[in-house]
Amino acid sequence: MRRGPRRRPPTVTTDTARPEGGGRAAPGAAPAPARQWPLLTVLCVAGAGLLVVGTDAFAQSFRVGTILVGAALLLGAVMRRTVPSVGMLAVRSRFTDMITYGVMGGLIVLLALMVQPSPWLRIPFLEDILHLTVT
Secondary structure: OOOOOOOOOOOOOOOOOOOOOOOOOOOOOOOHHHHOHHHHHHHHHHHHHHHHHHHOOOOOHHHHHHHHHHHHHHHHHHHHHHOOOOHHHOOOOHHHHHHHHHHHHHHHHHHHHHOOOOOOOOOHHHHHHHHHHHO
16 A cells, blocks of 8 residues: 655645534435434524513413523533534534533523522522622
8 A cells, every 4th residue: 555645734724623523413415404403403492482482471481481592502512412413503612512502501591590570599699699789
């Protein structure tokens, strides 16, 4: 087996590398929506949350819809960790995407649980901090 000369890397970078796991989530022969099923799943859950908030169909719809939006981001973090190829859901490195989606989703869910009036979750030291900053 004959080996030719090795190609030298370019001195100036002209393109960006695809993030790890950023390949197609389904074979190339599959239709376009099927190739991006992880991103579509996250967008559908977030869209359902926005629909619940927008229709205001019941008393706690704002809270439930916001929890759905946060859950969509948490689902994105879980999929980024477990699914080997997630298509366009991969934006940065796997670790950065997981941390970003997880922290943002967790904060949205936490704030939705604590929203006034009659919060579903009470954290006393946060209430004290709020009273100190407002008064």
